[in-house]
Amino acid sequence: MAKTNDLLDPKNDYVFFRLFSEEPELLIDLINAVRADQPPITEITLLDARLTPERIQGKRLVLDLRGIDEQGRRYNIEIQVRRFPFWASRAMMYLARLYSEQLDAGNDYQEAQPVIGIHLLDFDLFKEEPGDQDNALWRFDTYDHQHSRSLGHIMELNIVELRKADRLGQLPERLSAWIAYFEHWNEDDVMNNLAHPPIQKARAKLRAMSADEQERYWAESRARALSDEVTMLNAARREGREEGREEGDKHARHQTALAMLQGGQLDVATIARYAGISESEVEELADGRAKH
Structure with a gap:
């Protein structure tokens, strides 16, 4: 199977952000592919699509796309490459x-539009249930579902498990093409057989980014930052488990959070998420006010 090894990975969140923020028509096609049973959107206006060095190197390591379609519905689109608690x-x-x-922007409840998440x-x-x-x-x-009643689809979360979708196959052609793009971007024999025009445009964009030295620098920096974060979190968890093993679950979670705080490189929200406690508890631990 022929592979192109010098291409950046489109699942890298920096690459993903750059690709779809600079080519909104590709993002529209992806959204419509995921929500093929819904009326298609025709335009999207991105919110906060600027990439500053501070944001790229930020501690929270979150690069998601947010946008508004022509009907006013709001979207959160992102890709995740690792599972976390x-x-x-x-x-x-x-x-x-x-x-x-x-x-917060001054609208009342009646004017608030639905929000739609698309997470790749x-x-x-999901793998535990039949x-x-x-x-x-x-x-x-x-x-x-018991009474077939809806609150109006105020919040909707669409999830695509890319690896599983690739294994299963038999999906609509457009969505299958996008899944193949994310899972087989560096396999020429697969990519050459994808006739969907937006995929070929995304492929050309990926090639251009991969040939740009600055783009490669930022993509590789993001990959290293994610790897460093995983290493730090795993070390903190091990330390927290060892110190709290005989003191109960809450103590263990607090010890994990303390170990992360001592590292000095993670923000409150990230620590709370990984330790499994509230942000206020993390702040109390940081101030020395929590009883642990």
């Missing part, structure tokens, strides 16, 4: 924040 809580928090920002995951999120291995596309919203 409380991922679902984080995803829903981001959607809730996207919704509440409309009220390069890992299997049938999990037969489905890679998920949609969660405010819907009562």
